[in-house]
Amino acid sequence: MQQHLQQQLLSIQSMLATGHRCVHLERHSLLLMGGVGGFLSACTEWVITVERFPDVRERAIALLVWLSLWLGAMSFIEHYWTHRARQQRDETLPFAQAQITRAWWMLLSMGILGSFAMFFYGGGAMIYGLWTVLLGLGIYLFGLFSKPLIEWIGLATILLAVTSLSVLSYSATHWLNVFCFAIGMPLAGWMNTRLDTVTTQQRLLALLCWLLAVVLPSLWFAEHDAVLEPQGELIYSPADISALDDQILRVPAGSRLPLNPQLESQILSLVPSKNMEIQTRDSVDLAVHQGRFDGRYRIGTGPWHALRDGAMHLSIYSFEVERQGANLVISAQSRFAFAERKEH
Numbered sequence: 632m633q634q635h636l637q638q639q640l641l642s643i644q645s646m647l648a649t650g651h652r653c654v655h656l657e658r659h660s661l662l663l664m665g666g667v668g669g670f671l672s673a674c675t676e677w678v679i680t681v682e683r684f685p686d687v688r689e690r691a692i693a694l695l696v697w698l699s700l701w702l703g704a705m706s707f708i709e710h711y712w713t714h715r716a717r718q719q720r721d722e723t724l725p726f727a728q729a730q731i732t733r734a735w736w737m738l739l740s741m742g743i744l745g746s747f748a749m750f751f752y753g754g755g756a757m758i759y760g761l762w763t764v765l766l767g768l769g770i771y772l773f774g775l776f777s778k779p780l781i782e783w784i785g786l787a788t789i790l791l792a793v794t795s796l797s798v799l800s801y802s803a804t805h806w807l808n809v810f811c812f813a814i815g816m817p818l819a820g821w822m823n824t825r826l827d828t829v830t831t832q833q834r835l836l837a838l839l840c841w842l843l844a845v846v847l848p849s850l851w852f853a854e855h856d857a858v859l860e861p862q863g864e865l866i867y868s869p870a871d872i873s874a875l876d877d878q879i880l881r882v883p884a885g886s887r888l889p890l891n892p893q894l895e896s897q898i899l900s901l902v903p904s905k906n907m908e909i910q911t912r913d914s915v916d917l918a919v920h921q922g923r924f925d926g927r928y929r930i931g932t933g934p935w936h937a938l939r940d941g942a943m944h945l946s947i948y949s950f951e952v953e954r955q956g957a958n959l960v961i962s963a964q965s966r967f968a969f970a971e972r973k974e975h
Contacts, residue, residue: 661820667705669813692749759808763792861918863885874922882915
C-alpha cells in the first residue's frame with residue numbers, strides 16, 4: 632500500500648514538472664530559425680553593399696526590407712508548420728508556448744529595427760553582438776518553460792555575445808553570430824530531446840560541448856577570413872601610382888594630409904577650407920589595384936584590413952555652441968578609433 636502511494640506521488644510530481652516545463656519546440660522550428668538566421672548573418676553584407684546602395688538612407692531601407700521579408704516569411708512558415716504538426720498529433724499549443732513565441736517575434740522585430748537605426752545613429756560594429764544577445768534571450772525564454780539545459784544555453788549565448796564585443800575582432804563576432812544560429816540552435820534542439828533526465832555534471836558537460844561546437848568554427852573562420860595581403864611594388868608617393876600594376880602606397884608616420892569632409896544636413900553646410908589637415912601617428916599602407924585604391928589598408932606592421940570589416944569607428948560625441956567675443960563658435964568633439972589600438 633505504501634509503495635503504491637509513493638508511485639502515485641511520483642506520478643503527480645512528474646505531471647506537475649511536465650506542466651511547468653510544457654514548451655516543446657518542433658524540429659522544423661529550430662532548423663528554420665537556425666538556417667535563416669545563419670544565412671542572413673553570413674550573406675547580408677554581400678547583398679546590402681555600398682556599391683548597390685550608395686545612399687545611407689537607401690541602404691538602411693534595403694536592409695529593413697531584406698530582413699523583414701526573410702524573417703517575416705520564416706515566422707509565418709514556422710507558425711503554420713507548428714500548428715499543422717500539433718493538429719496531426721491531436722495536440723494543442725500550450726498557452727505558455729504561444730506567449731513565448733510572440734515574445735520571440737518581438738525580439739526579431741527589435742533586431743530588425745535596431746539594425747535599421749544603426750545606419751543613422753551609429754554602432755554598426757555591435758550589430759552581430761546585438762543579434763547574438765537577442766538570440767540568447769529567445770533561447771533563455773524558451774528554456775524557462777522547457778528544460779534547464781536550454782536555459783543554460785541561452786545564458787551562455789548572451790555571455791558569448793558580451794564577451795565577443797569586448798575581446799574578439801569584428802570578424803570573429805560576425806562568425807560567432809553565424810554559428811550560434813546555424814549550429815547552436817539545431818544542436819540545442821537535439822540536446823533537448825536526447826538529454827531528458829541528466830545530472831548537473833552531465834548538463835555542464837553538454838553545455839561545454841555546445842560551446843565548443845559554436846566557438847571553435849567561429850574562431851577558425853575568423854582566422855581564415857583575414858584580408859589577403861596585397862602583392863606589388865612598395866611606393867612612397869602618389870605620383871608613382873601605375874594604372875597597370877598592383878602596388879602598395881606607404882604613407883609615413885607624421886605625414887600631413889588634406890582633409891575634405893562632407894556633411895549632409897538640412898541646417899548646416901561645410902565651407903571648403905584649404906587649411907584643414909590631418910597628421911598620421913603611424914605609417915599607413917594602402918593597396919592599389921590598377922591605379923585605384925581597393926579599400927585594403929594596414930596600420931604600421933599590423934595585419935591587413937578592408938574598409939568593410941568594421942575595424943575603424945568614427946563617432947561625434949559632443950556638439951557645443953560657444954560665444955567668443957562677438958562671434959559664435961561651434962565645437963564638435965569626435966573620436967576616430969581603430970579596433971586593434973587600445974586608448975590609454
